[in-house]
Amino acid sequence: MTSLAAGKKPGAGKKPGAGKKPGAGKKPGAGKKPGAGERPGRAAGAFADRLLSLGARSHAAACGLLVLLCLACFLPGFASLQPMDRDEPRFAQASKQMLETGDLVDIRFQGEARHKKPVGIYWAQSAVVGAAEALGVKQARTTIALYRIPSLFGAVAAVLLTYWAALAFLPRRHAFLAAALFGACAMLSAEARLAKTDALLAATAVAAMGGLARAWLRGRAGRLPGGTVLAFWLAVALGILIKGPMVPLFAGLAALALSVKARSGAWLRSLRPGLGLLIVLAVAAPWFVAIAVKSGGAFFGEAVGHDMLGKVGTAQTQHWAPPGTYLLVIFGTFWPAAAFAAMAVPFAWQARREDAVAFLIAWVVPAWLVFEAVPTKLPHYVLPLCPALAILAVMAVARGAVHRGRPGARLVALLVPLVPLGLTIGLCAAAWRLDGVLPVAGLPLLVAATLVAAAAWHLFAAGFTERALAVSVLAAMLLSPAVFGLTQPVLASLKVSPRLAALRAELPCAPAEVATLGYREPSLVFLTGTDLAMLDSGDEAAAFLAAGGCRLLYVEDRFREPVRAALAARDLHPRTIGRVAGFNINGGKPVGLDAYAVTP
DSSP: OOOOOTTSOTTTTSOTTOSSOTTOSSOTTTTOOOOGGGHHHHHHHHHHHHHHHHHTSOHHHHHHHHHHHHHHHHSTTTTTSOOOTTHHHHHHHHHHHHHHHOOSSOOEETTEEOOSSOSHHHHHHHHHHHHHHHTTOTTGGGOHHHHHHHHHHHHHHHHHHHHHHHTTTSOHHHHHHHHHHHHHOHHHHHHTTSSSSHHHHHHHHHHHHHHHHHHHHTGGGSOOOHHHHHHHHHHHHHHHHHHTTHHHHHHHHHHHHHHHHHTOOGGGGGGOHHHHHHHHHHHHHHHHHHHHHHHTTHHHIIIIIIIIHHHHHSOGGGOBOOTTHHHHHHHHHTTTTHHHHHHTHHHHHHTTTSHHHHHHHHHHHHHHHHHHHSSBOOGGGGGGGHHHHHHHHHHHHHTTOSSTTSTTHHHHHTHHHHHHHHHHHHHHHHHHHHHSOOOTTTHHHHHHHHHHHHHHHHHHHTTOHHHHHHHHHHHHHHHHIIIIIIIGGGOGGGOHHHHHHHHHHTOSSSSOEEEEESOOOHHHHHHHOTTOEEEOSHHHHHHHHHTOSSEEEEEEGGGHHHHHHHHHHTTOOOEEEEEEEEEETTTTEEEEEEEEEEOO
16 A cells, blocks of 8 residues: 655655555555654554454454444444334334235235335345244334344445455455445444335445446456356345335446446446346346236336335425535535545546546446435435445545645544534533433443544544544444444433333223324334324314223324313313323424323
């Protein structure tokens, strides 16, 4: 690797990409013994450097360390985090209903057809929960952590596959670092804890792009190994079952851009598209045929005509944002690597004619432009592009193109400590405002994560860029348990649905008929049962309680007076068994509910 030693400004006199192969030569910072100026980050930097060296010993060592990194970042808070409205409990509830009905083709949320995404994620979640039930796990169907296990495996697989993809561009040490940066990123850490499609989508997308990269870089010289071809097409097929056209979109846009660059698409023949089409049809087609027959074609009308094209044509579900939004939010969602990826952009432009760099650009830019142009914007849409950004950042660092001497480089690198600092302040303010407490348990680790991130900045400012990247990963490994494992559980105001569901367990009778008026979050359906009745008026609420038996009614504050009037008109006197007040994350506003019960 190009040395960052003193006496020669990193990258000076060389065009990025010229000279030594990445990984050759001295270690970063070789020939420059850390002195007094480097002491705040010296220990962390030395420890991170030893971890990089350990990961570079063998593929097994690299993969083992990456799995440990993933578990440190993804497991804290995995079980204690409440079902996050609204998408997560919708997915989980639909999977639960598959188990309840035994119908593995149709996808439903209560009585409504959920024809938005293909069946892959529902099969994965149903399989895990079904296995847990078979093993005797109590209340498996309402344990959200079980539904998150496919996302956890998907996130870990995405990190390991990023390492595999990066090996097409970088030596083992740097491929390990690139995968670690992706594994440490805030967005993947969040998606690993959510029972949704996006972690599994990231895994299939990275697998497909890793195969496509080998076709571009090596396939033109001869046939690709059969395993690479199979990996590519299986990733495409599974990606279609998980999120429809997204993996073909990523691979197709990149292939188109590279074919334009090469003025030929002949390089794609090494992927054996005829065989690939058969694989995709064999894996994905049976369910699409089955759902078309079962729904009378309604699935395609809803999934394509409403869900997909609705996002393209209008800002669906109030998630509109202007073009350029992802360029801003990526500095938070792709923390801690985003600052280094931003500093790698000049290198990418200067080296754009190199095949390796051209592929990474083709992986990111076309799809990114599509997402920026679409009115509906959600942060996780660009998650499958982040492995390419991590690889590009490490490649630029390895070639000496990212260093403290670049104009504004130290200022951009300040984002590494500023994000955990801002998060620490924000969490303290939120906990105090919502619950009147401070996150005492998590505060020491939040401060430690901020200090380690500051050490990463100090290493960068001292000229140890590779070590700075590695130390920023260590900061993420501290921040994740601080936020999800220690701080999140004490924010009771955010756990409205779990607190409401707990009131049902206190009823002296069972089974209880449950209804809600006003508060309709999917998490309440998931936690209380598929048969949760959604009421529209005070009269309906009074009629529900008047039906007798064991009944529980949740009434949001805005419906309190109409319900009281309707109860008085019927001379009903249900018992108030509890009150829950909190903050509805999805609505972005405070919410309060009273719980009324009648018992035999």
